[in-house]
Amino acid sequence: MGSRPAAGPGHEGPALDLRLEPRAAALEGPLFRFDPRVKVVTVLALIVIVVSFPSAAWRSLALSLVVLAAVAAACRVPAREILRRVALASPFILMAAVMFPLSQTGAASRWLAPELWARALAIALKAYASVLALSLLVLTERFGRLMGAIRSLGLPAALGSAMAVAGSFLGILGAEAARMKRARESRTPGRLRASKVGTVGRAAALILLRGWDRSKRVQAAMESRGFTGSLPDLDPYRLRARDVLAAAALLAPFVAVRVILP
Amino acid sequence: MNKGNMGAGVAVEELVFAYEKDRPILRGVSLEIRPGERFGILGPSGAGKSTLLLHLNGLLRGQGRVRIGDVVVGAETLGEVRRRVGLVFENPDDQFFCPTVEEDVAFGPLNLGLDREAAKGRVREALGCVGLAGFERRNPRRLSLGERKRAALATVLAMEPDVVAFDEPFSNLNPALVEALTGLIAGLEATVVIVSQQVLPALSVCDRIAVLVEGRIVRTGTPAEIAADRDFLRSTGLDFWSSLDALRRKGLLADGG
Numbered sequence: 001m002g003s004r005p006a007a008g009p010g011h012e013g014p015a016l017d018l019r020l021e022p023r024a025a026a027l028e029g030p031l032f033r034f035d036p037r038v039k040v041v042t043v044l045a046l047i048v049i050v051v052s053f054p055s056a057a058w059r060s061l062a063l064s065l066v067v068l069a070a071v072a073a074a075c076r077v078p079a080r081e082i083l084r085r086v087a088l089a090s091p092f093i094l095m096a097a098v099m100f101p102l103s104q105t106g107a108a109s110r111w112l113a114p115e116l117w118a119r120a121l122a123i124a125l126k127a128y129a130s131v132l133a134l135s136l137l138v139l140t141e142r143f144g145r146l147m148g149a150i151r152s153l154g155l156p157a158a159l160g161s162a163m164a165v166a167g168s169f170l171g172i173l174g175a176e177a178a179r180m181k182r183a184r185e186s187r188t189p190g191r192l193r194a195s196k197v198g199t200v201g202r203a204a205a206l207i208l209l210r211g212w213d214r215s216k217r218v219q220a221a222m223e224s225r226g227f228t229g230s231l232p233d234l235d236p237y238r239l240r241a242r243d244v245l246a247a248a249a250l251l252a253p254f255v256a257v258r259v260i261l262p
Numbered sequence: 263m264n265k266g267n268m269g270a271g272v273a274v275e276e277l278v279f280a281y282e283k284d285r286p287i288l289r290g291v292s293l294e295i296r297p298g299e300r301f302g303i304l305g306p307s308g309a310g311k312s313t314l315l316l317h318l319n320g321l322l323r324g325q326g327r328v329r330i331g332d333v334v335v336g337a338e339t340l341g342e343v344r345r346r347v348g349l350v351f352e353n354p355d356d357q358f359f360c361p362t363v364e365e366d367v368a369f370g371p372l373n374l375g376l377d378r379e380a381a382k383g384r385v386r387e388a389l390g391c392v393g394l395a396g397f398e399r400r401n402p403r404r405l406s407l408g409e410r411k412r413a414a415l416a417t418v419l420a421m422e423p424d425v426v427a428f429d430e431p432f433s434n435l436n437p438a439l440v441e442a443l444t445g446l447i448a449g450l451e452a453t454v455v456i457v458s459q460q461v462l463p464a465l466s467v468c469d470r471i472a473v474l475v476e477g478r479i480v481r482t483g484t485p486a487e488i489a490a491d492r493d494f495l496r497s498t499g500l501d502f503w504s505s506l507d508a509l510r511r512k513g514l515l516a517d518g519g
Contacts, residue, residue: 142361168359175355175403217356224319224349225421226341226373234368234378 031075031140035243036149042247043137049254050129057261058118061125064254068132071250075140082135089131097124143167148233157230164231172218173211180207268298269453270331270346270424272318279313279324287313288324289477295470297331297424300447300454302468304461304488306499310477311429311457312352318427318455319347330425345374348418352430354410355403363389363405363413364398370421381420388420389413392446408439415446425453432460461502465489473498 031039050064072082100123101116138146144164151160180203219227272295280286287310295301305311316322320335320343328335330346348370351357360366364385371381389395392412397405402413411431418426431447432440440460444467447454458464464471465485472482475498481488488495495501509515 144361144365214356217351217353218359220316220321221349221351221357222359222369224321224344224347225370225417226344227369228373232369232372234365234372234381236378 031077031136034246035237035239036141036145037153037237038239038243038247039137039141040149040153042250043133045251046133046254047130049258051126052258054261055119055122058121058125060257060261061122061129064129065125065132067253068129068136072136077136077139081139082132085135086128086131093124093127144231149237152237161229161231168218169211169215172214173207176207176210176214271295271297272425272453272455273329275327277317277324277326277328279322287477291479293472293479293482295453295455297453299470300468302464302471303455303457303474304464304471304500305474307459309474311474314474315349315427315429315455315457318425319344319349345421346423347425347427348421348423350415350418350426350428350431352433354414357414357417358402361401362398363400363402366402367416367420370417374421384420388416391419392416407434411443423452425455426450427455429457430459431456432458432463461500
């Protein structure tokens with residue numbers, strides 16, 4: 001039983017990476033050791049503070065990004081993982097930013113006004129700072145613990161469990177997508193051409209159906225072990241003074257800048 | 263695990279079940295499994311074996327009666343039934359949904375209402391029992407298939423069930439892994455029910471065998487009785503002797519071997 005057979009279904013590559021669990025490397029950094037509740041509250045507070053910066057304070061916003069990036073580097077959060085999330089959010093952020101001046105009514109040339117583009121830049125910087133802060137959170141905490149922390153902060157248990165189960169479902173979809181990709185690649189030389197949109201569509205539908213089928217089996221396995229709707233936490237949360245101090249130290253410069261700014 | 267526990271008896275009486283109306287999968291199944299017995303349910307694909315197994319834990323409930331010890335499986339007894347009957351699914355990946363082996367194995371004990379320390383104790387004991395001590399912090403999806411099968415068994419053993427029910431435990435395992443798993447099953451202090459299409463390992467580990475064909479139990483007997491009736495095995499698609507004959511024809515197995 002101790003031998004290691006060929007890769008099985010648990011060894012799929014990231015064909016469609018819906019994995020919500022952070023990489024092991026991210027779980028070895030100092031941020032992982034903090035109480036997840038403190039991290040959730042700190043990140044939410046940080047987002048609120050940054051979003052409340054005046055639009056003209058784009059330098060302060062840019063500095064916020066630098067500070068968050070420095071925290072990520074100091075805590076050994078994998079830069080590649082952060083950049084992947086930033087890249088995923090970028091089309092939405094940039095579209096929102098660009099649409100702001102373009103959607104302003106008034107004289108035809110008003111959309112060229114520098115103050116509108118300064119506000120657009122502020123929108124983008126605030127959004128990037130939020131994505132960066134959330135990335136720090138999800139990359140340094142296990143998904144189940146994160147859900148548990150949110151539940152313990154007052155989120156209704158049913159909603160928290162639903163989110164956790166939805167997270168597991170995404171993992172199942174990712175695994176099914178990886179299986180299907182492998183099966184397709186074994187019979188398709190080279191990349192799938194854009195002209196095969198129908199094939200991609202059918203594959204997506206099949207992934208959903210197979211994911212649904214598999215999720216029913218997972219649910220049966222959970223119910224057979226007494227699952228009644230709530231996910232118990234194995235490790236208790238420990239609120240320590242050093243966690244609160246570290247959170248305060250991180251938030252202090254942002255609060256100070258916000259107070260100083262008009 | 264479960265020291266001194268001889269397991270509970272299982273009684274199935276006239277069980278009928280259909281996923282679709284007018285297409286019954288189980289057509290009046292009755293069987294009696296004694297406490298501590300290793301009981302195999304063999305049958306061809308589509309015979310209704312896994313469906314029958316799901317009834318033992320109350321995941322499915324058809325017409326008829328299923329009894330675990332003195333508890334009749336029903337909506338009001340589900341909690342007790344799931345404490346008594348542990349199901350080990352065919353695909354171990356269906357059994358894992360937590361990021362670490364420890365959390366997954368502790369899921370059942372925590373649902374039983376055990377406190378965290380007691381649950382962790384159960385985890386250590388169950389993992390030790392299946393030879394995975396030290397695997398607590400590992401991601402279950404990153405284990406080898408043999409390790410995943412054992413970890414899946416640990417998730418059930420941690421609940422200290424009276425009955426351990428295996429769905430196709432020997433599928434996709436190489437002979438060495440099958441042998442190791444049969445050794446583990448033989449050492450369990452509980453009633454064991456094994457549903458399988460793999461005839462040889464089931465014959466080797468079970469005290470009694472029932473053969474299920476098209477939703478009906480067509481024969482019950484000892485492994486020796488089942489193995490000796492080759493015509494019956496052939497008629498049910500379970501003739502393992504034909505593989506041995508093929509080896510004999512190639513000279514890889516001596517006559518009478």
